[in-house]
Amino acid sequence: MVMTPDGISIATYDFGAGNIGTGDSGEGETGEELGADAPTVLAVHGFASSALGNFHATGWVRELRRAGYRVIAMDQRGHGSSSKPREPTAYTMEALVTDVRVVMDTYLLDDISFVGYSLGARVGWHAALAYPVEITRAVLGGIPDGDPLTRFRVDEAKEFLATGVPVQDRLTQAYLTMAGQLDNDLVALVALVEGMRGGAQPDRANPPAQPILFAAGSEDGILEASRSLAAATPRGEFFLIPGRNHFNAPTSRHFRDAALAFLEADER
DSSP: OEEOTTSOEEOEEEESTTOTTSTTTTHHHHSSOOOTTSOEEEEEOOTTOOHIIIIITTTHHHHHHHTTOEEEEEOOTTSTTSOOOOOGGGOOHHHHHHHHHHHHHHTTOSSEEEEEETHHHHHHHHHHHHOTTTEEEEEEESOOSSOGGGGSOHHHHHHHHHHOOOOOOHHHHHHHHHHHHTTOOHHHHHHHHHHHTTSOOOOTTSOOSSOEEEEEETTOTTHHHHHHHHHHSTTEEEEEETTOOTTTGGGOHHHHHHHHHHHHHHHO
16 A cells, blocks of 8 residues: 555555565466566556456456566555545546656656556556656557546436436446446545546647557547547557457457557667
């Protein structure tokens, strides 16, 4: 656990140097220990998911370790094993980016590759702008421009959680159903949506300068918006994840392979 300035506990996972020999370290997957100087990937998950769900269970940790990377993953506030405040004021882009900084400082990371998906990719965009020296490259999957949370009916979600009245809005119902299946704190997640609405968004007029690989599923409604961000980013590239939508794109081997090829090419 890592403690943030506003008193939130952030769960972190170190798959790599100094963590060999445990069931979750991946030692059996690579057959060798990674040195303390191994290149590091910081992995940040999407809305209603977790570090283990987005990156460990889907093979990302295994493939990155096989390629020689140390992987540090974190549960964002409101998710996984991290604290889950229920006040919207606890959830701002500034707070989520600060959480990333605290994790980097705790692990003494000053040269990382950032890999984020959906909400984690949005945080990655702003973190890359805030920390251009420490974050030297990034893979941002499932990220559109603008604010995708404007369509989420916070009023209907709150009424459902308080009284059980069915949600009428299809998008809101889909997110609540997906989040509920993963044993999340729905009150905390609705507070996150409310707190982040209208906040800082990816701006095509002010993109990060680092090399960035953008990726979106061929069946994802945000596809063109994500592609436009890539086109506006000076060192941006775009990868189309075949046959995937927003929810199952992280499980794509094509996505993992493209991300790894991008990171390795940039390392060289």
